[in-house]
Amino acid sequence: MSFKILSIDDESDMEMLITQQFRRQIRNKDFEFIFANNGAEALEKLDEIKDIGLILSDINMPEMDGLTFLSKLNEMNNPYLKAIMVSAYNDMDNIRTAMNRGAFDFVTKPINFSDLEITINKTIAHIEMMMRSQREHDQLIAIQNDLNIAQDIQQAMLPKTNPPFPDRTDFDLHAFLKAAKMVGGDLYDYFLMDENRLFFIIGDVSDKGVPASLFMAITKTIFKSHFSNKNCGAIHEEVYRINSFLSADNQSMMFVTAFIGILDLTTGIVEYIDAGHEPPLILRQDKTVEVLKKKGGLALCIDGEYEYVSATFTLQPGDTLFTYTDGVPDANNLAGERFGMERIKKILLEETFAAKPQHVNETMLQHLQEFIGENAQFDDITALTLHYAG
Secondary structure, three states, X not given: OOEEEEEEOOOOOHHHHHHHHOHXXXXXXXXXXXXXXXXXXXXXXXXXXXXXXXXXXXXOOOOOOHHHHHHHHHOOOOOOOEEEEEEEOOOHHHHHHHHHOOOOEEEEEOOOHHHHHHHHHHHHHHHHHHXXXXXXXXXXXXXXXXXXXXXXXXXHHOOOOOOOOOOOOOEEEEEEEEOOOOOOXXXXXXXXXXXXXXXXXXXXXXXXXXXXXXXXXXXXXXXXXXXXXXXOOOHHHHHHHHHHHHHOOOOOOOOEXXXXXXXXXXXXXXXXXXXXXXXXXXXXXXXXXXEOOOOOOOOEOOOOOOOOOOEEEEOOOOOEEEEEOOOOOOOEOOOOOEOHHHHHHHHHHOOOOOOOHHHHHHHHHHHHHHHHOOOOOOOOEEEEEEEEOO
16 A cells, blocks of 8 residues: 655646656555645645645745644644655754654755655654554553453452351351452352352462463353252262363363362361362461361363362361462562461461451461562462351
8 A cells, every 4th residue: 555645845846856756666556645735735635635644845835834834734633644844955944943843854955865765764664663553552452451351350250248158157268369460360269059068169270361360260160060059969079070171172281270178067077179289278276277188189171081089177166277379388579589388377377266267368468468579479379268166
């Protein structure tokens, strides 16, 4: 497509000279010239032909000179429409005025057409760079808007009513997800399967950003669909089915570590499946912190035929279960130090056995943010804390 150039000059031979000197570019459809005799006529041409991209204008013209035309051009507020001014060699005052009024460049008479061609190409390159930058900026804005929507959708998928079960006094829980990017790959969920059984899950997709968030949404949705069904089977059977589904056609080669549990609210017994996840911590009523000696299993989506085996542990009345993703112990500060398990244990030990899960999580997140400081958060940070009152 030809780049349209508006030439403004009252000299009758200028049209002929330009047409002759740029005949190759005109023939190759690189340039298309439109001609006007003065500034007033040029404004009419601009109103008539919307895709003019460059103006080549004399300064001294009858009816409307080039400087007045430049002022009118500025009123159009088109940052991509650039003007190259033409004036006598010794007319530096007018050239300076033209540049102050927004001219992009200038050439002097008598015109050296080789120099003019260089100036035109340089100006076009600048215009194209500005347009490209604007397109990229618009694309970034569109992506940002999409990410904002994705973030809202992801957050809407996570339970956030607090307290989540205000009518229950036998347990309390709280969870949070702080993504490293706009959206993240960590997940958590919890709901009552019936009056006496609480399902909970915390997980971590092996990636970050949009791809991980999509996989996270699929994983969370499937778990809820299976375990909220009244015909739900044993925990190891359902996890096997979910893993088989997620593993099928997993071309992205993502995997999910997860800790999946069902708490019997009448006994405090937790039956769980560990799918390669971080070991939970239990803050016992006697003010000790215990690392669960879990029976480990393979992360989800690695082997669709993997047979998961459940195990159990017991929460005594007053115990608090702290589950988390690896973004908690692996958080780094500017010095390259790792937050680590000892800091997590110390923070838990400072809590009373009756501390509410929300307070535990908020305290943990505050310590993490103070530790990370000005360093970039490189991984999602998620925790789910469950207090069993019995």
